[in-house]
Amino acid sequence: MARGRDAVRFTVHVRSASCAARLGSVETPHGAFATPAFMPVATAATMKGLTPDQIRSTGSEIILNNAYHLMLRPTAERVAHFGGSHAFMRWDRPILTDSGGFQAWSMSEGTKIREEGVEFRSFVDGARILLTPERSIEVQNLIGADIIMAFDDCPPAREPESPPSDPQLSRKRRSRPEDHRTRLVEAIDRTARWLARCVAAHGRGDQGLFGIVQGGTDLELRRRSIEQICAFDLPGFAIGGVAVGESPTEIHATVRAVAPLLPADKPRYLMGVGYERDILEAVRAGVDMFDCVLPTRNGRKGYAFTASGPLRIRNACHALDSGPIDPACDCLACAGGFSRGYLRHLFLADEMLGPTLLSIHNIRHFQRLMVDIRARIRDDAWLDLERRWPVLQGGGEGPQPEEEPPSAAHDRGSGEACGQA
Amino acid sequence: MARGRDAVRFTVHVRSASCAARLGSVETPHGAFATPAFMPVATAATMKGLTPDQIRSTGSEIILNNAYHLMLRPTAERVAHFGGSHAFMRWDRPILTDSGGFQAWSMSEGTKIREEGVEFRSFVDGARILLTPERSIEVQNLIGADIIMAFDDCPPAREPESPPSDPQLSRKRRSRPEDHRTRLVEAIDRTARWLARCVAAHGRGDQGLFGIVQGGTDLELRRRSIEQICAFDLPGFAIGGVAVGESPTEIHATVRAVAPLLPADKPRYLMGVGYERDILEAVRAGVDMFDCVLPTRNGRKGYAFTASGPLRIRNACHALDSGPIDPACDCLACAGGFSRGYLRHLFLADEMLGPTLLSIHNIRHFQRLMVDIRARIRDDAWLDLERRWPVLQGGGEGPQPEEEPPSAAHDRGSGEACGQA
Numbered sequence: 001m002a003r004g005r006d007a008v009r010f011t012v013h014v015r016s017a018s019c020a021a022r023l024g025s026v027e028t029p030h031g032a033f034a035t036p037a038f039m040p041v042a043t044a045a046t047m048k049g050l051t052p053d054q055i056r057s058t059g060s061e062i063i064l065n066n067a068y069h070l071m072l073r074p075t076a077e078r079v080a081h082f083g084g085s086h087a088f089m090r091w092d093r094p095i096l097t098d099s100g101g102f103q104a105w106s107m108s109e110g111t112k113i114r115e116e117g118v119e120f121r122s123f124v125d126g127a128r129i130l131l132t133p134e135r136s137i138e139v140q141n142l143i144g145a146d147i148i149m150a151f152d153d154c155p156p157a158r159e160p161e162s163p164p165s166d167p168q169l170s171r172k173r174r175s176r177p178e179d180h181r182t183r184l185v186e187a188i189d190r191t192a193r194w195l196a197r198c199v200a201a202h203g204r205g206d207q208g209l210f211g212i213v214q215g216g217t218d219l220e221l222r223r224r225s226i227e228q229i230c231a232f233d234l235p236g237f238a239i240g241g242v243a244v245g246e247s248p249t250e251i252h253a254t255v256r257a258v259a260p261l262l263p264a265d266k267p268r269y270l271m272g273v274g275y276e277r278d279i280l281e282a283v284r285a286g287v288d289m290f291d292c293v294l295p296t297r298n299g300r301k302g303y304a305f306t307a308s309g310p311l312r313i314r315n316a317c318h319a320l321d322s323g324p325i326d327p328a329c330d331c332l333a334c335a336g337g338f339s340r341g342y343l344r345h346l347f348l349a350d351e352m353l354g355p356t357l358l359s360i361h362n363i364r365h366f367q368r369l370m371v372d373i374r375a376r377i378r379d380d381a382w383l384d385l386e387r388r389w390p391v392l393q394g395g396g397e398g399p400q401p402e403e404e405p406p407s408a409a410h411d412r413g414s415g416e417a418c419g420q421a
Numbered sequence: 422m423a424r425g426r427d428a429v430r431f432t433v434h435v436r437s438a439s440c441a442a443r444l445g446s447v448e449t450p451h452g453a454f455a456t457p458a459f460m461p462v463a464t465a466a467t468m469k470g471l472t473p474d475q476i477r478s479t480g481s482e483i484i485l486n487n488a489y490h491l492m493l494r495p496t497a498e499r500v501a502h503f504g505g506s507h508a509f510m511r512w513d514r515p516i517l518t519d520s521g522g523f524q525a526w527s528m529s530e531g532t533k534i535r536e537e538g539v540e541f542r543s544f545v546d547g548a549r550i551l552l553t554p555e556r557s558i559e560v561q562n563l564i565g566a567d568i569i570m571a572f573d574d575c576p577p578a579r580e581p582e583s584p585p586s587d588p589q590l591s592r593k594r595r596s597r598p599e600d601h602r603t604r605l606v607e608a609i610d611r612t613a614r615w616l617a618r619c620v621a622a623h624g625r626g627d628q629g630l631f632g633i634v635q636g637g638t639d640l641e642l643r644r645r646s647i648e649q650i651c652a653f654d655l656p657g658f659a660i661g662g663v664a665v666g667e668s669p670t671e672i673h674a675t676v677r678a679v680a681p682l683l684p685a686d687k688p689r690y691l692m693g694v695g696y697e698r699d700i701l702e703a704v705r706a707g708v709d710m711f712d713c714v715l716p717t718r719n720g721r722k723g724y725a726f727t728a729s730g731p732l733r734i735r736n737a738c739h740a741l742d743s744g745p746i747d748p749a750c751d752c753l754a755c756a757g758g759f760s761r762g763y764l765r766h767l768f769l770a771d772e773m774l775g776p777t778l779l780s781i782h783n784i785r786h787f788q789r790l791m792v793d794i795r796a797r798i799r800d801d802a803w804l805d806l807e808r809r810w811p812v813l814q815g816g817g818e819g820p821q822p823e824e825e826p827p828s829a830a831h832d833r834g835s836g837e838a839c840g841q842a
Contacts, residue, residue, distance in 0.1 A: 044770045044772060045763075045766070046767055046770075046774045047774075048772065048773050048774065049774055049777055050774065051475075051753070051757075051774065051777070051778075052757075054472075069770075074740070074762075074765075074766045074769070074770075078740070078741070078762070081741055081762075082743055082760060082762055082763065083743075088760075088762075088763055088766075089763065090757060090758050090759060090763075319495070320499070320502055322502075332472070336473075336511060337508075337511050339503060339509075341495075341499070341502075341503055341509075342466075342503065342509050342510065342511075345465070345466070345494070345499075345509075346467055348494060348495070349465045349467075349490075349495075351465060351469065352469050352470035352773055352776065352777065353467045353469065353470055353471065353472065355773065356470055356472070356773065356777070357472070
């Protein structure tokens, strides 16, 4: 049995009769969280401008740290010196750390993937770093999150038909001549070999290690990966390699096919997803955990989520608006009486309080959606949900968003510190 | 009687037997505040990253807005549209607005002072703006603070012997060939004429208008200004033209001489001062109110005030320090268990939470000093104070500051938005 197998215990309380959704809870050494759960991202052991009290005010019960960022700065050893991330950042509830594999690939220059591990340049000082499965687990053991993730080989989605807008991404993709399917197979098998090394390296009984299945949008490859990964007796499993460049339709189809194949008695975690509708679709497919930087990243850029769709707070139409971002919202910004006009002023004046308040609102928006989704599972009453959240209807009857946020639609927690372009 | 004369009522509760210090309170339409009072600066109707709850947590009972910034963005008319600054920024306690005269001179290019008013270029869009006494009062009536300030002519301190480091300041000073004393006399008399226009223009009975005395470090001129300004029946008086380039010794001497000449039954406000020792000296001279951007400006730059002197949180000596900024402090950062090592990490990683937590700490530092000062006035027991606050001893026995903060030692609320150089 894998070490830390009992550190994380999942209980399903209610199963929907009409779909694969389940209402549950996950117990960890730092308390329990209700599922389906949305985990906001505190990349460098801080959720940007939010104090832990403000994070708690959003209803978030578990947050994510990025091992990649913390191992480079202040270093995992230093986080351990302060008693681990919980003590370091003063967050006494559950934490999950990503393994750093995805970030090493997506955020660094000159990355080389070998059987031994991933070699990349540190964004802090340019030093060449070799991140192996063993080192990733050591780093995560030092950081001390309740849930740690396997170190995986996460390839991008298929070669895009038109060159992507990110020149760095483009260069990396062009540098891989091999057929995308061959690359996927390689990634799947390597992820399984690396998982065995992660399991062997894992040294703490109070941290649950989750495996990650790969395979892109190819369901045959996904099945192969699931067979390999779910052979390990782990307390949870994640769907990786999603939201790395595919369309929402592809994401939904992949998740619908993959989620039911994961063990029913373990929490299923869809990494880096996503928008409201993506989350709802995945919940209906049986997914229990989500993380995404959208609430904080878009909040910092002045985009607010509402039940009717996103709005750009800098737009002139808000200048004289004394109403809240979303009248239905009970976040510190909306319930606190901060008007759209005031928030717009903060952004135009480049005042720090603007990003802080919009991030609080956006996280609370997603947590309120999760509260509603959990209630719908309990009552198996789904129709009401889309009436209350017109944004879930996508191109349907709800008001259209004023403008799309500028950031990537889907993003697997690739680290906010470097994502402020 | 000047309009709004009764909007602000001052009561002295205790007078020190050993010095001119007094313990009192000022009642305003938005509640009372204890004096001597320190007012942190919320330039653009926001105190940088702090929510109103966080400002309250520092013990601040009154805050300052800059009319200059708000008239340019979002405009005073827009603040009025939202019900004034209290409603706009969600701060329901007393607010004081500076008149904009000092900022118009110190922050803008191509400023021209004429009898009619001050002409300057907007920092928002470069438009030429004429700010007159009447317009300043109109702007402050629109913003709706409890205490508003007269529009004054505030000249710099005498020509420095060596060129100042700020080239813009240097250019402005060189462009005024007239003798400094002549300029001071002109400023004094003009400030008095402008005060008459301010009193006539003041349109709200629920705002108290404070006069400002000028005269630099020349006590004869100060007396002349006091005679002119205190002839008006106003609810409070301020000492302006201090902390505009003089040495601490000159500031202390000026304040010691000027404060006792101001009406004893009205609050005395020393504008833009200052460091801990400056405040203590002024309190002993009979000053009741202070404002300064030091706590927030230095906090944003990573400098923390402590009872023993300032520290630079980025310094390597804090890297492994699990202690708080100041063990004696009860602010959200210190009492919340945020270590020096964590705060250093936030600054090195350029994370917004760092400036927010250091600003909260620094404001609380000044408010804790004021609490102690008020207790010393009540008990007339001053010796204990310097033992508890070694920083008050200046070059004395207390630990030396690690490094001086980079910002100007004294600064009359010249606006944080533009002061981040």
